[in-house]
Amino acid sequence: MMSARDKTVESAPPIRIAHAGSGALLLDAAGSSFSDQIQEHIWAFSREISKEACVTEVVPGMNNVLVIYDPLHPTAGTVRDILLHNWANATPGSVSGRAFEIPVHYGGESGEDLAAIAAFCGLSSEEVVRRHTQATYRVAAIGAMPGFPYLSGLDPAIAMPRRDSPRARVSAGAVIIGGSQTGVMPTTAPSGWHIIGQTEIKLFDPDRVEPALLAPGDIIQFTVAGIEE
Amino acid sequence: MIEILSSGATNTIQDGGRRGHLDIGVSMGGAMDISAFGAANALLGNPADAAVIEVSMFPFRLRFHRDTNVAVTGADCMPAVEGRIMPPCWAWEAKQGEILVLSPPTSGARAYVAFGGGIDVPKVLGSRSTDLKAGFGGWEGRGLMRGDKLSLVPVDVKRIRGLGYGGLPYGEEKLPLVHPDSVAEVRAIPAAEYDSFSLGTREAFWQEVWTVTKDANRMGYRLSGATLRPKSTLELLSHGIVPGTIQIPPSGQPIIQLADANTCGGYPKMATVIQADLWKLAQMPVGGKLRFQECDVVSAIDALRIAKEFPNRLASALSYLAG
Incomplete structure (x- = not known):
């Protein structure tokens, strides 16, 4: 037995x-x-x-x-x-995640790679945004930068391999796609991911009791605050 | 109190680093050259984790606003006080009003300036280290600038008499690149994707003389040399990395992740520089040359044990001399 x-x-x-x-x-x-x-x-x-x-x-x-x-x-x-x-x-238990909405300005100067992703994926920019906002994401892990959420749930149709060489400066609040993952920059830092938009949500503050806004298990929904070509 | 008279944006307050926050993406940080950092505090009888100034941009000048024990270790930057030049890795008592000048180093790249008691800045997430990338810790989360006035932790320190004293932090090893033609030997342990590179590529990795490019800071160094590519394209899920991780991005030119590196990465990993050799990278200037030497875990741990014992041995030797 x-x-x-x-x-x-x-x-x-x-x-x-x-x-x-x-x-x-x-x-x-x-x-x-x-x-x-x-x-x-x-x-x-x-x-x-x-x-x-x-x-x-x-x-x-x-x-x-x-x-x-x-x-x-x-x-x-x-x-x-x-x-x-x-x-x-190890016995997986239930992780009760909180729900967050993140409004994003897609495309334009603050989302300079949106057109490149659309071209790579053979979709229109609007369709990339639609697919990015339609999915529900779960915070799988926090890392790379303080408070940076690794999210699962990206539509594979809008995935794109990371850049050959990272950019030296990507601004805080940049909404990005790298490989089959998406995320939001918590601070201005180098990154090899593609920038599709910008949000004003503050993901990290060392003076907060819980410095990172998000934790593994949390549920994220991106919403459209605006789209520019 | 001490006052910064001239500095560069990369000169920061550092201690032994931040622990226990990698899982929220906060880098370890801390002194890049742990050996020189440990020696600076040991020379002064400070707590091992006392905060110091890490200087990587020269010249650097400061004024003492009271009599203060001070030690300068790491890169040989000819520390000068009122025209007197101190030997490398030296401790002495500076007098109120004196000015300390560190000049561009003749060897090494980073100098450590420790003060009796250590620098008194608030701890953020358990450490006084400056996290430049995230903009917190140290002095207002930024590099030191002219006019900054730093307090010292008030402790009853024994005055250092006469000319002072010294103690070399690296045992038998010399600073790398004392000679412009010298090549530093940096030991590394093969990492997760090592076998994803062909035998020839792996050999090239170990045999190549790599050059530190100008993309070199506390986050990491980009190297130039042979172009390395895996047998087939790898797109990995993001994973935790440690300082010393040598990644091979699609450009084929290695990146060594260091103290302020992102806590996670996604590029394939060829090898990891052993902890006991990270100081060599810290002391390597732009244009510096290095070769990686394959190392096993047992040798790496032996080397680490010796490196960790050094500040204690220095401190006990000093207390023996002091009687």
């Missing part, structure tokens, strides 16, 4: 583990496209593994998670086994 625990072991998604230097391991469960189910496993694993004595930081990504540990800690030698055990036994 199969115990509940064996069943859990069976249902954990397969992972690849790679070194990220001598004090971090990257666990990658990504398949050919993003999976919400795998992401729930990532969240559950991240909550548990952060309690381990040698673990100093846990960075959930998109269907992957970077675990940083102190390589000089006494239990660091067995960290790989600890990770594998926790991965197999």
Whole structure:
């Protein structure tokens, strides 16, 4: 007879583990496209593994998670086994996300790549905007920049590979698409993603009790504040 | 109190860095050259994490508004006080009214100026480090400018007598690029997409002499040299990265992510520079040359242990000398 625990072991998604230097391991469960189910496993694993004595930081990504540990800690030698055990036994729970609406000025000077995405995808600019606002997105992870949300749910028809070389300066509030992902710039910074619009929502403030506005599990809807060619 | 007389926008207040906020996208930050930073505080008997000034734009000048113990480590920038030039990695007592001048370095790229007690700025998210990208921490979230007046943490510090004293932070190793022709050896561990590059491409990565381009700052360095491409195009989902991550973007020219790097990235990763060698990158100027040397995890941990012990050894040697 199969115990509940064996069943859990069976249902954990397969992972690849790679070194990220001598004090971090990257666990990658990504398949050919993003999976919400795998992401729930990532969240559950991240909550548990952060309690381990040698673990100093846990960075959930998109269907992957970077675990940083102190390589000089006494239990660091067995960290790989600890990770594998926790991965197999992580039990995804319900994450109750809050709902946010983000109004966007699409195109024009503040959305300079909208036309390029439309051309790449063989759609009109209006159709790209329609598809971008029609989808409902879920915050999969926060990262890259302070408060930057990685969102799942982008319509694959408006995906476009990242730029060959990042731009040195993309303004705070820029709404962007990179590969099969979309997001909003929380600060002015370099980025290799394409800019389709601009919003006034402030995603990060270090003086707030919760500096990041959004958290994993939150639900996002983009709305049209305006469209320019 | 100390007053900044001349500075550049990239000269910032830094400490040991920000911990525990990578999961909301906040970079680790902190001193780029942890060895020189540790030595500066150790020379003064400061707490190991006391805030210092990281200077990467020269000349840099400041005035002491009271008698203050001070240490300058890292790049050799001929620290001068009233015409006296201090040796590299040196601690002494500066007198009220004196002016300290750091000149463009003869070797290295970043100098660390520590003060008895450390610089007193509010901690933001647990650290006094300046996050230039996000614009918080340190002094008003920005680089130091003429006229800025910095307070020091009030502590009862022992006065340094006579000419002062020193202690080299790097053991047997010399600063890279003491000689314009020298090539720094930077150890790195193969990373997640290493096998996505052909054997020939991997060999080119290890054999190439890479040049630091002018796109080099606290976020990362872009290198120029051979063009590296994976066996087939990789479009990865975004994932957490650590300082030292060497990415190969579609342009084929490597980027090394450093202290203020984004916490996540999406480019394929060839290797990760070991923590014990990150200081070499911190001390490499634009045009500097380096070669990557393949390293295993065990050797990397040994090197890290030695690097981490250094400030403690320096501090205990100093307390032994002080009797």
